[in-house]
Amino acid sequence: MTRAAPAATLARVNLAELLTVLALVGLALSGTLAALQQGQQAYTIGAARVEAQQNGRIALERLAREIRGAGAGGGAFDAITAAERERIVLQLDLDGDGATTGRGETVAWRLDRTVLRRDAGGGAQPVVNGVRSLVLEYLDGRGQPVQVPGEIRTVAITLVTEGAEDAGGAGLTTLTTRVRLRNR
Numbered sequence: 001m002t003r004a005a006p007a008a009t010l011a012r013v014n015l016a017e018l019l020t021v022l023a024l025v026g027l028a029l030s031g032t033l034a035a036l037q038q039g040q041q042a043y044t045i046g047a048a049r050v051e052a053q054q055n056g057r058i059a060l061e062r063l064a065r066e067i068r069g070a071g072a073g074g075g076a077f078d079a080i081t082a083a084e085r086e087r088i089v090l091q092l093d094l095d096g097d098g099a100t101t102g103r104g105e106t107v108a109w110r111l112d113r114t115v116l117r118r119d120a121g122g123g124a125q126p127v128v129n130g131v132r133s134l135v136l137e138y139l140d141g142r143g144q145p146v147q148v149p150g151e152i153r154t155v156a157i158t159l160v161t162e163g164a165e166d167a168g169g170a171g172l173t174t175l176t177t178r179v180r181l182r183n184r
Helices: 007-069
Strands: 080-083 087-091 106-112 115-119 125-129 131-139 154-161 173-180
Touching: 007 087, 007 106, 007 115, 007 125, 007 154, 007 173, 080 131, 106 131, 115 131
Parallel strands: none
Antiparallel strands: 080 087, 087 106, 106 115, 115 125, 131 154, 154 173
16 A cells, blocks of 8 residues: 655645746746847837838938929029038029019028928928938039039939937938939
């Protein structure tokens, strides 16, 4: 006949098993947590990259459209009145009166720290945040660099943007285009 094990022995065996199971569960959860953190970091980097690309595309498209339309109206005025590395001032005759004195007929674009701003007469409004650099190069009809506003026929734009949560430079996007003034 076998005797039943005392209750104290059963409790010790169950406690040892419980501690072993808890240690194994802890190991499994720590691995799961590490995988979750890696996934979150990959998501953050991807989201920053997408944000930088979207911001860059919006800014580049709007700026290129306005440069392309500068000088509209055919008056005797320069399409570009200020041609600087991070600033450009455009003129167009929207109302057809031959002058660029009306509201919105002189448009300035400039980089203010990390904000690309557009001023059409009502104060400089932010277009896009997260701009790391804006480089404007001005070319004549032969593609040679020029600084005289009346001789500018093409503007080369290089725009570098970054996501709001720049993960070590992973969200940087560089966009470049050349825009020919349509009305000159």
